[in-house]
Amino acid sequence: MAERIEDIALAMVAKGKGILAADESSGTIAKRFDALRIKSTEEARRDYREMLFRSEAMKTAVSGVILYDETIRQKAKDGTPLVDLIKAAGAVPGIKVDTGAKDLALSPGEKITEGLDGLRERLKDYYALGARFAKWRAVIDIGPAMPTWNCIHANAQALARYAALCQEAGIVPIVEPEVLMDGPVAAHDIDVCYGTTEWVLKTVFQELFVAHVVLEGMVLKPNMVVPGKKSAKQASPAEVAEKTARVLRECVPAAVAGIAFLSGGQGNEAATEHLSLINQIAGLPWPVTFSYGRALQAAAIETWAGKAENVAAAQRAFNHRAQMNSLASIGEWKPDLEKEAA
Numbered sequence: 603m604a605e606r607i608e609d610i611a612l613a614m615v616a617k618g619k620g621i622l623a624a625d626e627s628s629g630t631i632a633k634r635f636d637a638l639r640i641k642s643t644e645e646a647r648r649d650y651r652e653m654l655f656r657s658e659a660m661k662t663a664v665s666g667v668i669l670y671d672e673t674i675r676q677k678a679k680d681g682t683p684l685v686d687l688i689k690a691a692g693a694v695p696g697i698k699v700d701t702g703a704k705d706l707a708l709s710p711g712e713k714i715t716e717g718l719d720g721l722r723e724r725l726k727d728y729y730a731l732g733a734r735f736a737k738w739r740a741v742i743d744i745g746p747a748m749p750t751w752n753c754i755h756a757n758a759q760a761l762a763r764y765a766a767l768c769q770e771a772g773i774v775p776i777v778e779p780e781v782l783m784d785g786p787v788a789a790h791d792i793d794v795c796y797g798t799t800e801w802v803l804k805t806v807f808q809e810l811f812v813a814h815v816v817l818e819g820m821v822l823k824p825n826m827v828v829p830g831k832k833s834a835k836q837a838s839p840a841e842v843a844e845k846t847a848r849v850l851r852e853c854v855p856a857a858v859a860g861i862a863f864l865s866g867g868q869g870n871e872a873a874t875e876h877l878s879l880i881n882q883i884a885g886l887p888w889p890v891t892f893s894y895g896r897a898l899q900a901a902a903i904e905t906w907a908g909k910a911e912n913v914a915a916a917q918r919a920f921n922h923r924a925q926m927n928s929l930a931s932i933g934e935w936k937p938d939l940e941k942e943a944a
């Protein structure tokens with residue numbers, strides 16, 4: 603496995619591959635399990651992740667896996683550390699290191715992501731456990747008087763402090779400033795998302811510069827430019843792709859190792875189609891791929907439903923979604939491929 607952060611970052615965005623975000627906290631995975639009446643025990647969480655990490659797509663479509671603290675310490679049923687399953691498949695193990703988005707004081711409705719205290723020591727621990735990249739997610743919500751400069755600036759500065767600590771520890775930071783698509787206002791159309799995303803990304807790269815973060819040794823995980831779910835004005839896939847590519851070109855230095863999108867509540871196929879269309883736009887200076895959680899896992903988790911007898915079918919569902927996104931990461935996904943598989 604590569605050891606220079608620049609090389610690890612390039613491996614994370616290797617051609618035709620993307621990142622599996624499997625770093626749901628115990629609370630979040632419990633919500634996903636509850637919806638399907640699966641009991642969220644430590645063993646069930648392990649069995650579910652083991653099923654994903656032993657799938658064929660891990661070798662062909664997945665460059666890295668983001669883990670949660672519990673998972674990075676877990677062993678498969680046969681005693682193999684889950685981290686070793688990921689490495690054996692040729693993917694890089696990563697770890698979510700933020701401790702969640704908390705209410706931002708005196709800024710009603712806004713969040714600040716926490717987790718900097720003690721991070722230097724935790725990163726050493728995670729490195730020893732095999733992690734070679736990390737993730738920190740900041741959330742920016744769009745509302746009647748939101749976001750504020752206070753929220754954007756505080757989150758951007760925290761992302762920069764996190765990224766610098768990671769690089770000091772030989773770990774590649776995934777820098778994830780997510781502009782949410784499920785905010786409360788109907789006026790949140792694609793252009794509001796564009797303007798907010800532009801403001802956030804410019805601020806984040808300013809703070810990364812101030813903090814001496816090496817751009818070649820990081821991966822950006824942004825939202826796509828999409829209308830809010832409550833917006834009366836929806837947008838075509840072509841418009842999403844064009845505006846997303848435009849805002850990234852405006853804000854993201856070419857030296858950044860790569861871009862790996864979050865799915866953020868987009869439908870599974872929409873997330874794939876958008877990624878493919880973005881990759882059909884000529885001349886983007888970075889590799890552009892996926893780092894999906896829900897859009898990669900939704901079908902697999904439903905098919906699995908907590909039952910050992912469903913493992914093979916759930917792996918097929920995961921392989922399919924990962925394969926579709928692999929094609930999208932080189933601009934070669936087509937709707938017919940979904941129908942053929944069905």
Ligand code: 13P
Nearest residue numbers: 623864865866894895896
């Ligand atoms: P989604 O793709 O479900 O948005 O999750 C990606 C992620 O890692 C969010 O932090």
